[in-house]
Amino acid sequence: MPLSLALVPDRSPIPAGGATESPEQVAFRASVRAFLSEHAEPRTETDPWQVSGFPDEAEASAYFEHGRSWQRTLADHGWAGLCWPTEYGGGGHPEWAERIFAEESASYGSGPGFVGATIAMLGPTLLAHASSGVRAQFLPPMISGQMAWCQLFSEPGAGSDLAGLATRAVLDGDEWVVDGQKVWNSCAQFADWGFLLARSDPDVPKRRGITFLLVDMSSPGIEVRPLVQANGSAHFSEVFLSGVRIPADQVVGEVHGGWGPARTVLSNEAAFIGRGGGAPTSDRLRDLAALHGSLGDPRVRQRLAAVISREKLQALMGQRIQSAVRNGCKPPFDPALTKVMAAGTRVLTGNLAAELAGPAALVGDDPIGNWVRAEVINRFSISIGGGTTEVQKNNLAERSLGLPREPGIDRDTAWKDVPRS
Numbered sequence: 528m529p530l531s532l533a534l535v536p537d538r539s540p541i542p543a544g545g546a547t548e549s550p551e552q553v554a555f556r557a558s559v560r561a562f563l564s565e566h567a568e569p570r571t572e573t574d575p576w577q578v579s580g581f582p583d584e585a586e587a588s589a590y591f592e593h594g595r596s597w598q599r600t601l602a603d604h605g606w607a608g609l610c611w612p613t614e615y616g617g618g619g620h621p622e623w624a625e626r627i628f629a630e631e632s633a634s635y636g637s638g639p640g641f642v643g644a645t646i647a648m649l650g651p652t653l654l655a656h657a658s659s660g661v662r663a664q665f666l667p668p669m670i671s672g673q674m675a676w677c678q679l680f681s682e683p684g685a686g687s688d689l690a691g692l693a694t695r696a697v698l699d700g701d702e703w704v705v706d707g708q709k710v711w712n713s714c715a716q717f718a719d720w721g722f723l724l725a726r727s728d729p730d731v732p733k734r735r736g737i738t739f740l741l742v743d744m745s746s747p748g749i750e751v752r753p754l755v756q757a758n759g760s761a762h763f764s765e766v767f768l769s770g771v772r773i774p775a776d777q778v779v780g781e782v783h784g785g786w787g788p789a790r791t792v793l794s795n796e797a798a799f800i801g802r803g804g805g806a807p808t809s810d811r812l813r814d815l816a817a818l819h820g821s822l823g824d825p826r827v828r829q830r831l832a833a834v835i836s837r838e839k840l841q842a843l844m845g846q847r848i849q850s851a852v853r854n855g856c857k858p859p860f861d862p863a864l865t866k867v868m869a870a871g872t873r874v875l876t877g878n879l880a881a882e883l884a885g886p887a888a889l890v891g892d893d894p895i896g897n898w899v900r901a902e903v904i905n906r907f908s909i910s911i912g913g914g915t916t917e918v919q920k921n922n923l924a925e926r927s928l929g930l931p932r933e934p935g936i937d938r939d940t941a942w943k944d945v946p947r948s
């Protein structure tokens with residue numbers, strides 16, 4: 528059965544606020560509304576069903592650039608980095624500003640896409656760990672979308688065991704020379720700059736000899752090869768680095784002390800993935816159930832209720848973490864918790880979408896069918912990207928619950944002496 532968009536009710540979110548907001552917040556909300564109504568794209572009928580995996584490289588690139596261009600628009604009008612310090616191009620607003628901005632933006636189709644994801648990962652990391660020179664050089668162009676970033680962490684032999692990475696960085700005068708291979712690097716084929724982990728001291732245990740570097744992706748010696756997935760799109764790439772030269776001062780944190788900022792990135796990433804955002808999947812599932820006449824089915828309603836509750840919890844947890852991180856404080860609980868929860872929710876939503884739509888969703892080229900297929904195919908990806916659910920559960924067990932650590936045979940051994948295949 529072809530699925531008709533005309534049957535889908537309008538579900539534009541009703542912005543929160545009103546009587547509970549201070550005069551300052553009411554005025555801020557009004558100015559956000561005025562800006563968005565002038566500059567943001569109105570949400571179209573198909574927007575909520577849009578999927579971001581494109582089989583066509585040109586379309587994927589256009590989608591990436593679309594996100595960058597919205598980031599630029601935000602910056603041009605003073606709406607980028609709302610709570611960041613003004614000296615780096617941010618707005619210096621209180622933490623509620625981002626919540627209000629997100630609520631008002633939800634009824635529009637414009638968003639920064641992957642550019643926004645890397646800003647959320649790297650921005651607070653630079654604020655917390657980078658020298659004032661690095662912050663001044665990189666934060667303003669990052670916030671304005673002029674420099675779009677990718678994460679160069681994972682390697683063929685270092686994913687869950689990220690600290691075992693083998694890409695080498697050797698200091699030669701006032702430059703690092705980097706050789707190695709990275710993999711699964713989202714949007715690396717479109718990014719201008721990368722944040723990179725490399726082994727700078729092999730003579731000490733693995734976590735103590737890593738340096739966190741910022742690299743221009745157009746540097747000689749970098750080769751980016753997009754990896755084509757089963758669905759035809761190439762979300763990520765392999766990145767080969769051969770004799771890549773990086774100025775010595777493009778370091779975040781201490782030389783050999785890159786594991787600290789790397790953990791901050793991973794924590795920000797888990798919080799970003801876990802917080803959800805955008806149009807809630809439960810809205811789409813409700814529409815799908817209505818289209819297929821299942822909205823009155825108590826079993827479907829129960830599953831929808833579970834999804835809605837989890838989404839709300841994730842959003843609240845995400846807000847608490849984001850506001851702590853922005854204020855330079857320790858998150859009130861381990862961000863791994865939100866990511867584990869989000870991964871579990873995604874499995875529930877993917878399974879429900881598949882059952883509601885049935886086999887009809889596997890054929891046809893309509894927006895709703897495409898959305899269902901993406902939900903089904905991608906339902907496990909967030910339990911891998913940004914650290915697998917198993918590893919996040921290990922982190923929670925050790926860091927939050929104080930359970931005994933996993934045996935680590937290589938914890939105190941120099942990296943160069945650890946047996947590897």
Ligand SMILES: Cc1cc2nc3c(=O)[nH]c(=O)nc-3n(C[C@H](O)[C@H](O)[C@H](O)COP(=O)(O)OP(=O)(O)OC[C@H]3O[C@@H](n4cnc5c(N)ncnc54)[C@H](O)[C@@H]3O)c2cc1C
Binds near residue numbers: 678687711909
């Ligand atoms: C959508 C997506 C986007 C990504 N984007 C990026 C990116 O932009 N940049 C980047 O650098 N990387 C990226 N990655 C890579 C991602 O970080 C790794 O895939 C992830 O850390 C897992 O590493 P791995 O694939 O090497 O799996 P492995 O580490 O080989 O794990 C294989 C299996 O073993 C399990 N396992 C491993 N160790 C343990 C343990 N100690 N206890 C219990 N189980 C364990 C894992 O849970 C998993 O099930 C992305 C991945 C995905 C799916």
